Amino acid sequence: MLPETTNGFTPQALDWYQGILSRFPGEHRRKSKTDADVICPVHDDHNPSLGVDLRQNEVGPKVVLNCRSQGCEYAAILGAIGLTDADLKFNGEVSVTSYGCTLEAYAASKNLPLEFLTGDDVALEDGTCYVKALGRKVPAVEIPYADQNGEQVATRYRISPSGDDKFRWEKGSKTILYGLHKLEEVHDTGYVLLVEGESESTNGRLGVPWGGVVWSLPIRTTSPSTPSG
Numbered sequence: 001m002l003p004e005t006t007n008g009f010t011p012q013a014l015d016w017y018q019g020i021l022s023r024f025p026g027e028h029r030r031k032s033k034t035d036a037d038v039i040c041p042v043h044d045d046h047n048p049s050l051g052v053d054l055r056q057n058e059v060g061p062k063v064v065l066n067c068r069s070q071g072c073e074y075a076a077i078l079g080a081i082g083l084t085d086a087d088l089k090f091n092g093e094v095s096v097t098s099y100g101c102t103l104e105a106y107a108a109s110k111n112l113p114l115e116f117l118t119g120d121d122v123a124l125e126d127g128t129c130y131v132k133a134l135g136r137k138v139p140a141v142e143i144p145y146a147d148q149n150g151e152q153v154a155t156r157y158r159i160s161p162s163g164d165d166k167f168r169w170e171k172g173s174k175t176i177l178y179g180l181h182k183l184e185e186v187h188d189t190g191y192v193l194l195v196e197g198e199s200e201s202t203n204g205r206l207g208v209p210w211g212g213v214v215w216s217l218p219i220r221t222t223s224p225s226t227p228s229g
């Protein structure tokens with residue numbers, strides 16, 4: 001029996017790892033669900049000495065190769081089994097992100113009251129959004145972007161509470177500052193906090209003029225005043 005531990009890897013990542021392992025001919029010595037020694041395809045190996053292990057790096061699951069017997073070149077090992085470096089990185093965007101986000105899940109993940117998020121100022125709604133990678137719609141939180149007059153001019157969808165792939169813009173939406181409908185309040189107060197992302201702009205700052213900046217916007221060209229406090 002293999003140990004049950006999967007070190008936090010998803011079943012998809014483990015399946016993928018299995019597929020990489022199957023590229024190596026000959027004897028496999030399986031040590032766990034994420035660790036195996038196989039016959040090194042580069043040197044004359046009779047006792048499985050090439051470690052083929054599933055590891056987590058900063059961008060995701062990756063297979064690590066290590067010839068413990070002769071220290072064979074990484075590139076030579078890859079060449080021998082007909083794979084490239086990119087093949088050893090799990091491209092699991094679709095499988096590791098759990099798509100679909102409801103208002104309830106969003107509120108819970110941000111620790112913000114549902115009544116606040118659905119109130120006039122923030123006005124989030126439950127909706128759906130098409131995710132191309134899945135080929136279907138998923139539950140999504142609709143985040144309205146209003147102009148200075150309070151007219152909704154763009155919509156952004158939160159399609160996942162966590163992971164790398166969390167947002168979609170509605171087709172045709174122009175990227176603008178979030179919270180422009182609060183501009184009058186900003187003028188009255190004389191300052192504004194510019195933060196990254198919609199949730200940050202509301203999080204814990206009730207009663208303070210808020211505006212969120214989508215991270216890719218250059219702040220200095222859009223800042224109406226120097227943030228203070």
Ligand SMILES: [Zn+2]
Nearest residue numbers: 040043067072
């Ligand atoms: Zn070797």
